[in-house]
Amino acid sequence: MSEITVVAISVAKPGHEEQLRAALEGIVGxxxxxxxxxxxxxxxxxxxxxxxxxxxxxxxxxxxxxxxxSAHIQAYRKAVADWIEHAEIRVASKIA
Known part of the structure; x- marks a missing residue:
């Protein structure tokens, strides 16, 4: 088992920036x-x-x-589906 690093990028559709920001902030805690x-x-x-x-x-x-x-990530995905223009997730394993 090795440590995993993720860089996840979400680009909001124009006009949905603050809605997406609030939703993203809501899953941090x-x-x-x-x-x-x-x-x-x-x-x-x-x-x-x-x-x-x-x-x-x-x-x-x-x-x-x-x-x-997790339940909060599943709920987040449903809530923001219409607000995201592009999403990309990169997963890397730590080597040093």
Whole structure:
């Protein structure tokens, strides 16, 4: 089992920036209480304010998979489906 780092990017559709921001902020607290989370930080792109970036660290792929299945993440995905123009998730394993 090795540590997993995730960079998750969500780009809001024009006019939905603040709705998406509020929804993203709403999942920070519950996620930080999950077993296996080491870091879960939300950022907003300085040059493109429609772009939000999570930098996450998890103890394992299993912990990340459990996070994806959590009730608050499932509810979040349903709530924001019409507000997101583009989403990308990159998962990397720590090597050094």
């Amino acid at each position: 519950p996620t930080r209480k999950e077993q296996g989370v080491l870091q879960y930080d939300l950022h907003r792109d300085v040059q493109e304010p429609r772009r939000f970036v999570f930098v996450e660290r998890w103890v394992s792929e299993e912990a990340l998979a459990a996070h994806a299945k």
